[in-house]
Amino acid sequence: MVKHTKPKTFYEDFVRKGGPGEKNTHYCPGCGHGNVHKLIAEVIDELGIQDRVIFCSPVGCSVFAYYYFDTGNIQCAHGRAPAVGTGLARSLENSIIISYQGDGDLAGIGMGAIMHAANRGEHIAVFFVNNAIYGMTGGQMAPTTIVGQKTLTTPLGRSAGRDGFPLTMCEIINNLAAPVFIERVSLGNAARILKAKKAIKQALVNQVEKKGFSFVEILSPCPINWKMQPIEARKWLIDKLEPVFPVKNFRNGDSQVKYDPPRPVSDEEMKKLFNLEKDISIKQKEEHISEQLVKLAGFGGQGVLSGGILLANCAIAEKHNTSWLPSYGPEMRGGTANAGVIISDGQIGSPLVDNPNFFIAMNGPSLDSFEDQVLPGGTILVNSSLIERKVNRSDIKTLYAPLTEIAQQAGAVAAATVAGITMYALSTGIIAVDTIRQVIPLSIKRKALIDENLKVVDAAREYYEKNLAKT
Amino acid sequence: MANHVVISDERCKACRLCIETCPTHSLEQGSRLNKSGYQFTRFVQNGCTACGLCFYMCPEPEAITVIKDDGKSGE
């Protein structure tokens, strides 16, 4: 009876570079990758998960792992396999994702990827083959090269003072809450290899049982680049690497983090969810309006941007085309803010309101900045609560109204711009005050705030009719 | 047939890890070269227990197959 033979998770023939199939691996004599490959393949056989496995190959000697594993295969950029695994795991609930990485890949260029995937508790099994050197590129220093170890880039041996210390990944990852399984194993001899198999199996069982992120660090020989014979290399591994990288289990438990994926919705539910418009009855006007170029400007916090959105929403409600463009970014955080709203019945070209025909100046600096840009024949509405001076120009219409005080008396000092929009509506007739009253409840969530805003609209209308209507 | 190990001559890379590992000294370095130029391992019956340690020590997927005596004769 055959007791041990090539696992069936391996391809029958290893087809590489488009050439004829081969039976051997591309690894050097005595290399540990072959051992790890065999262990993983055997465990996959034993668990009966071959169809479900997606194997993420790294960059390094094991870049060609897909030659060997008859599973789903994906080759990843250097160090990014945990991110690729994240994308796979978040897409395929029932697949078993293996991220197979070397020391340069995982602890060097891919340090960020592995830490964050571990920290999120991604449902992947990571097999970290640590041979303390860069294999494929020919033997340079790895993040795990031990102090004193000679490599091509540390010809006199790694100096802790210059190069730092070898990174101990299990210990580092063991500081995170999310991983469920962390173990370091060794390929130093047959007994150790059998222990390594157990750890590999546990990591994959954890995926089958959907337990979460599992990390197995495998101390592995690289005889060629260590410049040793295979047997000597295994001994060196035990004598020199294991003291720096203690072989032990760090964690074997259940996940501390739980995530319930969101509930899928039907197409109809999605469409309903996205249809933000609610029924309002707006009387449409027959005649086309002339293009309105409205600018609102003031302090951040005066509701300049949201006032512009309110106006744009009213324009849409009355079936006009509209665009709203804010000043944004750092300016929004504390400084001055302005927004341009265009209302038109034609196609809106430039969304920039360089030269408004209606300008609502909420504070002094805004009036100073934009007074000269108002189109001749246009209108400036001046918030006289905060602006003491008069408008200098005589070729435009001016309206003075204490917008902040009107809003304050109505109980919503932050809604001064709403008073301004109301007066814009009354002054131009482009939109109806009733539209503003209908749109406000659709764009504000808090009931108390809706009432306050509506009061501001009423107070603004009262002020306008009393003081400005005849101008 | 007794416990034994089948070495695929062409798969062996002559790293000798199996020879070093075998507790019954049932493996040894042969004298012939395979097509890749490796002086491949050969099996010598020396009380093989089919323990499988050589299989796990060997990095190549199909260089070593371990056969266990299942009591059936004549095979």
Next chain:
Amino acid sequence: MERQLIKGNEAVVFGALLGGATHFFGYPITPASEVAHMAAKQFPATGNCFLQAEDEVNAINMLYGAAAAGSRVMTASSGPGISLMAEGISYMAGAELPAVIVHVQRAGPGLGNIWPEQSDYNATVKGGGHGNYKNIVLAPFSAQEMCDFTYRSFELAEKYRMLVFVLADAYIGQIMESVTLPGDVKHAPRYDWALYGDRESRGNLISSILMNTELLSTHNWKLDDKYKKVAEELTEWEEYETEDADYLFVAFGVCARLCLSALSALRKQNIRIGLLRPKTLFPFPSKRLCELRKKIKTAIVVELNNGQMADDVELALRCAVPVHRYNWMGGKVPSTQDIIDRALKDLRG
């Protein structure tokens, strides 16, 4: 659906979800962050996956993994973030993985500033990462197109197994306009090349490594044939008043909007000028421009960069027609009047 007031950056998310997107991986950056904000809200609300990655380098690799799994996956970023994604973009192009990247351009180089530029035209349209590859690049000029282009981008990406960029600028991202959302919800079909973690897809390999020169050469020529096919099938543009035009504006994104306003002002002054607005930047409407060179006397390319698209326009016109380059950089956006004044000077002499 009704018209709604939606910001360009947010319209992207509605378009994406209605277009069948199931995964969003991203990292915040101004002026693209609103895409992530809205995605963080709407992807989970519709049973889909939103994940904030640790950085752009890994965000794009999450796209690589999810796209390999046959998911409709996207991200959104801006210049510095897109630079970080260049590696993954190249790998995805090599492995022929479909995905959608919304690029809301800011001003560069380096950290630059957060105001609009179109200075990543070359990096996006010509490639951006290493190797011979192209992306499909769609250039929206309104919030409606931010929605519509993203909506259809997944099917385009899958049809050609390419990355599709929705290349916007800070203004098109920030603008709020009336948007009508598409009525039908799309879904990704099963593809024979993807990895689903099941028996049928078991033998599939997603990879960009081809160690043999013959194989990689064949692969690169295959990609090149595909890009030629895309150019034949997908080139899209819009023309305004070109029938009788003596002169031609060429512009995309917010500049096309500025040119529309300038065009109507110039027409009032009896200058017969038209506008050609590429909706796809790769493929570029070179053939159409080549035809137009026979009827127009001058072309004016208006861009928020140092003339990156103007090079392509000049090439398409075979240098048969003088090309004026109106360029602004650093986040400065011209007023319509600036464009009109320069055009009057250049066209009336």
